[in-house]
């Protein structure tokens with residue numbers, strides 16, 4: 001299934017069907033459904049009696065295997081950390097790989113699952129692409145997200161893209177095309193995917209039973225799947241608490257922030273902070289927040305008291321911190337320091 005806002009992309013892509021590129025780079029904002037689109041595209045390419053518009057039939061052996069996650073001519077490559085979320089195919093791959101390396105459940109306890117696509121995964125892919133098709137049709141590889149390829153893995157993949165095996169189609173998915181090797185980008189046919197119009201996204205969210213769709217959508221930069229994830233986010237209470245602290249301006253309790261938020265992932269909290277500061281800047285320049293319109297009153301109150309240059313400097317501090325957010329950090333200290341810095345803006 002593709003999302004309603006993707007039908008135009010789907011139809012335009014079908015025009016490539018007679019001379020399908022060996023590597024397609026689907027890129028666009030996170031949370032707009034690029035991965036699901038790529039998976040559906042893969043299913044359509046593997047289907048043995050597709051409809052005229054390229055839709056998989058859903059009834060043939062290939063479709064059945066695809067749904068079960070065991071089509072022999074299909075691979076999905078994701079970082080280990082994502083394998084559980086992706087569905088049967090990704091999960092099996094990661095499990096098989098762990099078994100290969102003699103890491104069963106015990107191995108899993110020892111270290112956090114990797115957030116990178118590692119060279120072993122790309123090498124396993126090369127084995128897959130070097131044998132022929134099981135069903136006599138295409139072989140399809142979905143790679144997600146391409147920005148997770150570490151340097152060694154990216155270089156290994158590049159070799160394959162430079163000399164593409166016949167009958168193999170790569171569907172490369174990325175939300176951060178700026179982080180890909182230019183040589184990888186240039187080996188792919190680029191396919192930018194747009195963020196849906198707010199009306200389409202809001203209507204879809206309403207169908208999913210989300211009641212405050214406009215606010216969530218604004219916070220997610222217009223990305224509907226990200227908004228849906230927020231709607232069911234157990235951390236929303238803490239997020240609202242944090243926004244209230246930020247809205248308190250000079251009364252923001254930096255130590256309470258450190259204490260209360262220390263168990264949360266650093267990138268999550270920095271994301272809130274960064275969007276809040278962005279909104280303060282937007283409030284000052286355009287009089288209109290982008291991410292937290294529901295906190296408009298607090299934003300306006302704070303923005304009126306702030307010095308624009310100091311705020312811009314503070315934004316840089318937050319951005320710098322985001323650059324190292326995946327390193328092991330003492331979350332409590334990081335938060336305390338940032339929230340203290342925020343309070344000082346009002347001094």
Ligand SMILES: [Zn+2]
Nearest residue numbers: 047057060063
């Ligand atoms: Zn089919």
